[in-house]
Amino acid sequence: MRAQMKVNKLDNKVLLKNATVVDPLKESQSIADILLVEGKIAEIGRIRDLDAITTIDCSGLTLTHGFCDLHVHFRDPGNGDKETLESGSMSALAGGFTRVCTMPNTQPTVDNPESINYIIEKSKPLPVHIHPIGSVTKGQHGAELSEMGLMHQAGAVAFSDDGLPVQNGLVMRKALEYSKMFGLPIINHAEDECLRAEGLMNEGRVSTRLGLVGNPSIAESIMVFRDLKLAELTGARLHIPHVSTADSVKYINEMKNAYDKITAEVTPHHLFYNDEYLEDYNTNLKVAPPIRDPLSREALIKGIKNGTIDCIATDHAPHTAHDKETTFDLATCGLIGLESCFGVVKKILADEEGLSLIDIIKLLTISPRKIMGFDNNLLEIGKEAELVIFDDEERWTFQEKNIESKSKNSPFINQELSGRVKYTISSGQIATTL
Amino acid sequence: MFDHKHFLGLENFPREDIQKIIDTAFEFKEVLNRPIKKVPSLQGVTIVNLFFENSTRTRISFELAQKRLSADTVNFSASTSSLKKGESFKDTAQNIEAMKIDAVVMRHPAPGSSKHLTEFIDAKVVNAGDGTHEHPTQAILDMMSIQEKFGKIKDLNIAIIGDINHSRVARSNMYGLISMGANVTVCGPANLIPENISDLGVKVNYDIDEVIEWADAVNILRIQRERMGIGLVPSNREYRRLFGVTSERINRRKKELAIMHPGPMNRGVEIDSEVADSDQAIILDQVLNGVASRMSILYLLLGVKDESANEG
Amino acid sequence: MNKNKQILTSSDISRKIIRIGHEIVENYSDISRIVLLGIHNRGVPIAQRLKKFMKNLTDIDVPMGSLDITFHRDDFRERLTMPEIKGTDINFNLDEKIVVLVDDVLFSGRTVRAALDEINSFGRPSIVALAVLIDRGHREVPIRADFVGKNIPTNDGEHVEVKLKESDNDEGVFLIFGDG
Numbered sequence A: 001m002r003a004q005m006k007v008n009k010l011d012n013k014v015l016l017k018n019a020t021v022v023d024p025l026k027e028s029q030s031i032a033d034i035l036l037v038e039g040k041i042a043e044i045g046r047i048r049d050l051d052a053i054t055t056i057d058c059s060g061l062t063l064t065h066g067f068c069d070l071h072v073h074f075r076d077p078g079n080g081d082k083e084t085l086e087s088g089s090m091s092a093l094a095g096g097f098t099r100v101c102t103m104p105n106t107q108p109t110v111d112n113p114e115s116i117n118y119i120i121e122k123s124k125p126l127p128v129h130i131h132p133i134g135s136v137t138k139g140q141h142g143a144e145l146s147e148m149g150l151m152h153q154a155g156a157v158a159f160s161d162d163g164l165p166v167q168n169g170l171v172m173r174k175a176l177e178y179s180k181m182f183g184l185p186i187i188n189h190a191e192d193e194c195l196r197a198e199g200l201m202n203e204g205r206v207s208t209r210l211g212l213v214g215n216p217s218i219a220e221s222i223m224v225f226r227d228l229k230l231a232e233l234t235g236a237r238l239h240i241p242h243v244s245t246a247d248s249v250k251y252i253n254e255m256k257n258a259y260d261k262i263t264a265e266v267t268p269h270h271l272f273y274n275d276e277y278l279e280d281y282n283t284n285l286k287v288a289p290p291i292r293d294p295l296s297r298e299a300l301i302k303g304i305k306n307g308t309i310d311c312i313a314t315d316h317a318p319h320t321a322h323d324k325e326t327t328f329d330l331a332t333c334g335l336i337g338l339e340s341c342f343g344v345v346k347k348i349l350a351d352e353e354g355l356s357l358i359d360i361i362k363l364l365t366i367s368p369r370k371i372m373g374f375d376n377n378l379l380e381i382g383k384e385a386e387l388v389i390f391d392d393e394e395r396w397t398f399q400e401k402n403i404e405s406k407s408k409n410s411p412f413i414n415q416e417l418s419g420r421v422k423y424t425i426s427s428g429q430i431a432t433t434l
Numbered sequence B: 001m002f003d004h005k006h007f008l009g010l011e012n013f014p015r016e017d018i019q020k021i022i023d024t025a026f027e028f029k030e031v032l033n034r035p036i037k038k039v040p041s042l043q044g045v046t047i048v049n050l051f052f053e054n055s056t057r058t059r060i061s062f063e064l065a066q067k068r069l070s071a072d073t074v075n076f077s078a079s080t081s082s083l084k085k086g087e088s089f090k091d092t093a094q095n096i097e098a099m100k101i102d103a104v105v106m107r108h109p110a111p112g113s114s115k116h117l118t119e120f121i122d123a124k125v126v127n128a129g130d131g132t133h134e135h136p137t138q139a140i141l142d143m144m145s146i147q148e149k150f151g152k153i154k155d156l157n158i159a160i161i162g163d164i165n166h167s168r169v170a171r172s173n174m175y176g177l178i179s180m181g182a183n184v185t186v187c188g189p190a191n192l193i194p195e196n197i198s199d200l201g202v203k204v205n206y207d208i209d210e211v212i213e214w215a216d217a218v219n220i221l222r223i224q225r226e227r228m229g230i231g232l233v234p235s236n237r238e239y240r241r242l243f244g245v246t247s248e249r250i251n252r253r254k255k256e257l258a259i260m261h262p263g264p265m266n267r268g269v270e271i272d273s274e275v276a277d278s279d280q281a282i283i284l285d286q287v288l289n290g291v292a293s294r295m296s297i298l299y300l301l302l303g304v305k306d307e308s309a310n311e312g
Numbered sequence C: 001m002n003k004n005k006q007i008l009t010s011s012d013i014s015r016k017i018i019r020i021g022h023e024i025v026e027n028y029s030d031i032s033r034i035v036l037l038g039i040h041n042r043g044v045p046i047a048q049r050l051k052k053f054m055k056n057l058t059d060i061d062v063p064m065g066s067l068d069i070t071f072h073r074d075d076f077r078e079r080l081t082m083p084e085i086k087g088t089d090i091n092f093n094l095d096e097k098i099v100v101l102v103d104d105v106l107f108s109g110r111t112v113r114a115a116l117d118e119i120n121s122f123g124r125p126s127i128v129a130l131a132v133l134i135d136r137g138h139r140e141v142p143i144r145a146d147f148v149g150k151n152i153p154t155n156d157g158e159h160v161e162v163k164l165k166e167s168d169n170d171e172g173v174f175l176i177f178g179d180g
Helices: A085-094 A113-123 A148-154 A169-182 A205-210 A217-234 A246-258 A268-272 A275-280 A294-305 A341-352 A357-364 A366-372 B015-032 B056-068 B087-097 B113-120 B136-150 B168-179 B208-214 B236-243 B247-252 B283-302 C010-027 C043-058 C110-122
Strands: A006-009 A013-023 A028-037 A040-045 A054-057 A062-065 A067-072 A097-102 A129-132 A238-240 A262-266 A387-397 A416-426 A429-432 B046-051 B072-077 B103-108 B124-130 B157-161 B183-187 B217-220 B258-260 C005-008 C034-039 C064-067 C098-106 C127-135 C147-151 C158-163 C172-177
Touching: A013 A357, A013 A387, A062 A357, A067 A085, A067 A341, A067 A357, A067 A366, A085 A097, A085 A113, A085 A129, A085 A416, A085 A429, A097 A387, A097 A416, A113 A129, A113 A148, A148 A169, A148 B236, A169 A217, A205 A275, A217 A238, A217 A246, A246 A262, A246 A294, A262 A294, A268 A294, A268 A341, A294 A341, A341 A357, A341 A387, A341 A416, A357 A366, B015 B056, B015 B136, B015 B168, B015 B283, B046 B056, B046 B087, B056 B072, B056 B103, B056 B124, B056 B136, B056 B283, B087 B103, B087 B113, B103 B113, B103 B283, B113 B124, B124 B136, B124 B283, B136 B168, B136 B217, B136 B258, B136 B283, B157 B168, B157 B208, B168 B183, B183 B208, B208 B247, B258 B283, C005 C010, C005 C147, C010 C043, C010 C127, C010 C147, C010 C172, C034 C043, C034 C110, C043 C064, C043 C098, C064 C110, C098 C110, C098 C158, C110 C127, C127 C158
Parallel strands: A013 A054, A013 A062, A067 A097, A097 A129, A238 A262, B046 B072, B046 B103, B103 B124, B157 B183, B157 B217, B217 B258, C034 C064, C034 C098, C098 C127, C127 C147
Antiparallel strands: A006 A429, A013 A028, A028 A040, A062 A387, A387 A416, A416 A429, C005 C172, C158 C172
């Protein structure tokens, strides 16, 4: 079925009427109207109905900062059949995201300022703000440091070899020391290659029953521990991506008590699923790090509740049908996540785990923005409108028609989600996903 | 009273003695400006230059210093691959000493090797560079050049820029300059500056523009990418952008800045050609001061009878 | 036991220097080739006074330099203390010049020998002459002075001390007995 989102240029004046406006920065909530003029916030308050301007009735809907995802793969340059910067930004809008950070494991790798520039230039006309992350090592080979300084000057917001770990401890140490000069975090995909070996899914009771080679939790947690200690030693910033194990959460929690430059993220799929869901060998659940057991999932949720984990990030990883429609061992790791994110996160964390709506919103807005140093004061007169409007109570079934990405590798198809994005406003455009 | 048998390093070296070496070096600089550049002070003294690492300029500088003092010099270049660690080093040293020599000037890739040498032989030892540890004669000529330019060393702002971790020039300079009361800041890639460097009394600043604005003199170290193993410096152009002493940066400064470099230079990487050739560069003065400094050190070490041999 | 005796007063010294100045001027027909080289320490102020006097006398500004013979000494293997280095300052070539070395006291002659050695590094003078304020005898090398202020014969254990107002509190020449 064809995608259903429409993206239009914002009219000169738009009145968003009667919305429940939640400001996650000021921690306030009120019913209000917002007037947008030429894509910027002109007025917030109770505004009289004005004739002849576009009015969007937001009664019963929540309006807040546009979501920010600091971990997406847009496959651009190189793998245009999976995703491009354009299609990726559509995918983001559909999910309520106005700002994303792209990982550099493209073809070629984004390991130099010219590639950073390519992404920045190409994304200028796009409706979503795209920030490139540069690689830690040249070609992601884990050996020589990439031109982090020049990439920083060109606009890189962080450094990561995501997809691959920086396996060599000395390289990781030197990378952290070097990155200190720019104040940007290193985001290391923590999976010890030796311990992980040929692992295909989480090592545990399920993998034993299924006869699939296991990838043990310790492959992640041991490297998380290493990275935490190295960050402390060097005084550098570290951001831990897609935390998936209980021990990782434990180590992060302990280190945060001693050292304050650590942040961490978790994905919606690690919050939603546990490895029992892989019993039917669903390749859309084949991901790195793998979906873990129920106890791990509980630890992740606890980690969110006690602040050990700072934010949600989708690790949106598009793959073609060709990559996925094969036997489990040969399928490529990864699943898309932008369009389904909010509905998943709201369902698990709010409906099931009792977090408040504003807490969910923070995990998707001010928390990731703070980590990346982006402006967090978005509900202010004069600011460019970067907003999302959603129905937090709508229950809906996620379907392929809701996917704007070029790739359709989502395990959430046919899942019931809670909370639905209706409008996303960014860069003078409005995306409607009714 | 200059009470040193050897000259191995500037760590804990008394300030007055450093000043004495520098003052004497200025006198020898005058000798180097005469029509006949020779004094008979070390006539009959035999000095062996024992170089285990390739070094043309330091060796030539030492040789010239020795010849201008009328000493007899012998050069010995060894390759470390033909030497096993430890044992043969001792043999080499003692064999040379058996030929009745007065002093050895040694350069060796292992830190501590010059101290080691003093344990095997009775002759006086001058350290011409022991691995990444110290290169004290270089620091002396650097400080002499600073004093020549500014009339003093105390309270001056001196920046050392580059790969501090692997640099013996940096270490000796840090020790010496701190002793002489200068303010020292090191600047370079964070992964090439040891974590606890500030224990030595220096400041650390990664912002080259700030450092250039602050400094009275900058000592620019050569960046040796081959030496670093795992590609710690991503590329020459990145190094130049982040830490290069470029023409733009120098032109932005209102006051004069003394530009120093121990050589050899990577033009266009750590230092721009125009900067190296500019009026503010005292690099060639450093070279002449090098000969004068080494004359001074050899004279002060060998120009007097050994006190300890004169008991009773 | 300290039986120190003043041999010359300040005005005696001035008269001696004036007489030496006259002698130098009388002795050489080509005054324009004369240069004065004071040997550190006290040879220097004496040379300066000579220069000033000769200017008054002849209206010629005789070039003057100073010599530090530390690096040319022949006793470097024996002496125990580090000699103080004052610095040699000669910024003219000595080729064809009439060099007059100036010192306060001529004793063993080794200082002058070192000075002769050193001036070789600055060119080849036509003539090198020696002017001293005091000659106290006891030469150890074949050196003699051409112009002498006063001869003061001395014995072992005696010491001639010259004080000049440029460098000391007092001015005069003293014969010191015992440890001076």
